Amino acid sequence: MTNDPNTTVSSPGAAGAAETEADTISAPGDDIDEIDLNALNDEDLTAQMHDDLYDGLDEEIDEGTRILLSRGWPADKVLNDALVEGMRIVGIDFRDGILFVPEVLLAAKAMKAGMAILRPLLAETGAEPIGSIVIGTVKGDIHDIGKNLVGMMLEGAGFEVFDLGINTDVDEFLAAIEEHKPDILGMSALLTTTMPYMKVVIDTLVEKGMRDDYIIIVGGAPLNEEFGEAIGADAYCRDAAVAAEVASSLVHARRAA
Ligand code: B12
Numbered sequence: 001m002t003n004d005p006n007t008t009v010s011s012p013g014a015a016g017a018a019e020t021e022a023d024t025i026s027a028p029g030d031d032i033d034e035i036d037l038n039a040l041n042d043e044d045l046t047a048q049m050h051d052d053l054y055d056g057l058d059e060e061i062d063e064g065t066r067i068l069l070s071r072g073w074p075a076d077k078v079l080n081d082a083l084v085e086g087m088r089i090v091g092i093d094f095r096d097g098i099l100f101v102p103e104v105l106l107a108a109k110a111m112k113a114g115m116a117i118l119r120p121l122l123a124e125t126g127a128e129p130i131g132s133i134v135i136g137t138v139k140g141d142i143h144d145i146g147k148n149l150v151g152m153m154l155e156g157a158g159f160e161v162f163d164l165g166i167n168t169d170v171d172e173f174l175a176a177i178e179e180h181k182p183d184i185l186g187m188s189a190l191l192t193t194t195m196p197y198m199k200v201v202i203d204t205l206v207e208k209g210m211r212d213d214y215i216i217i218v219g220g221a222p223l224n225e226e227f228g229e230a231i232g233a234d235a236y237c238r239d240a241a242v243a244a245e246v247a248s249s250l251v252h253a254r255r256a257a
Contacts, residue, residue, distance in 0.1 A: 037064050042071065046082050053086030054093075056106025058113035065114040075121035076241075079149070083114045087145065091221075111145055115152065123155040130157070131251040134176045135186035136164030138197040143190035146220060146240070150186065153240040157248055159184075170201050177214060183251050186243070187233075189220040199231040206232070215250045219243060 037060065040048055045064055052060040061083070068078045090107045093099040099107075133154055137147050144166050151161045162180045164172055168187075177185055185205075189195040198218050205211040211232070218233045228236030234250060237243035 037067055042068070042073075046085075049082045050086040050089055053083065053107050053110050053114075054090055054099075056103060056110050058106075058110040061110040061114045062117065065117045069117070069121070075118045078114070079118050079122070083111055083118075084149075087111050108145055112148075115145075115148060119152050119155075122152045129160060130248060131183035132160040132162065132180060133184040133186050133247065134162045134164065134173070134180055134182045135188070136168035136173060136176075137166040137188045137190075138194050138201070139167055139169040140197065141189050141191050141194035142166045143188070143220070146190065147186075147188035149240040150188070150219065150237075150243045153244040154186075154247055157244040159247065170197075170204050173201050174204065174208075177210075182214065183254070184215045184217060184247055186217050186219070186247075188218075190222065192222050195220065195222055195227065196231075198233070202232045215247075215254060217243060217247060217250070 035048065037045055037048065045067060049061060049064040052064065064082065065078055068082060069075065087107065090099060090104060094104050133151075135147060135151055135154075137144050147166075148163070151163050155161050160182075162176060162182065164176055173185065173187075185201075187198045187201060189198060202211065202216060205214070205216075215235075216233045217235045217237055218228050218231070219237045219239075223236055225236050235246045237246050
């Protein structure tokens with residue numbers, strides 16, 4: 001299980017971490033799907049959802065997400081406390097060689113099951129359309145959960161989002177910005193080997209004399225502010241909430257100029 005001292009959530013079978021009601025309900029040998037998620041209090045349900053995400057149980061994540069919403073949790077709290085936190089735990093054990101690609105793929109699938117329920121709610125915040133963004137994960141990189149979250153939060157902030165998906169090369173970015181004429185170009189990279197490709201895209205825009213036509217924001221776990229500056233982006237954003245704020249303020253500033 002996780003070595004992170006900041007978390008007390010137990011993964012299935014892990015010893016020593018905080019015991020949840022879920023642990024006490026399931027007797028040894030019990031099937032995990034016998035846990036009645038509805039019977040758990042909010043804290044235990046959230047902990048159970050971290051375990052279910054860890055186990056790649058998409059139906060349980062679907063159900064847990066709906067239960068938390070039905071208890072009046074706002075969509076962004078469900079997203080952050082139940083889903084993103086669960087994926088953070090998965091990330092730690094992936095890093096430490098405890099989980100492998102097949103398991104993480106299942107966790108990603110479960111995460112997406114929850115995100116699918118939250119998406120319309122996050123997009124429904126009533127904000128006026130304020131701009132548009134073309135966003136994609138760069139060439140060589142197939143991580144899309146963070147990019148999808150950024151797209152969802154930007155939709156919620158009133159942006160029209162054109163999502164190019166994963167493994168996006170410079171020609172695809174160029175074709176999309178020429179077609180959609182967005183305010184913002186957003187690029188995501190989760191690998192140290194793919195993050196330099198963002199500079200390839202920006203340098204190509206510079207060569208074509210198009211760089212200043214767009215606000216460029218970048219993000220992804222291995223990036224930081226310095227990297228964003230070094231490649232000539234307008235902003236690096238550490239998470240989707242920051243991305244929504246920064247995107248809005250950069251668009252407003254540009255319109256006001
Ligand atoms: C899930 C996952 C996978 C899944 C991806 C499924 C999917 N559909 O996305 C699978 C199993 C496919 C996978 C594959 C691989 N992975 Co992987 N993966 C992860 C993991 C565990 C979680 C990533 C994630 O979804 N995080 C949750 C989201 C919410 O966070 P996020 O992506 O950081 O996004 C937030 C911010 O970064 C920001 N943001 C992100 N994008 C953007 C874009 C813009 C414009 C803005 C403004 C902001 C922004 O906002 C987001 C929301 O808040 C990470 C671990 C980690 N700690 O990141 C490893 C990790 C990224 N993977 C890693 C590796 C090594 C790989 C593989 C090479 C493994 C392998 N041996 O095959 C392959 C690479 C495949 C490829 N070519 O891309 C390494 C990268 C190491 C490195 N230094 O480069 C990590 C860090 C794990 C580790 N520590 O070893 N992976």
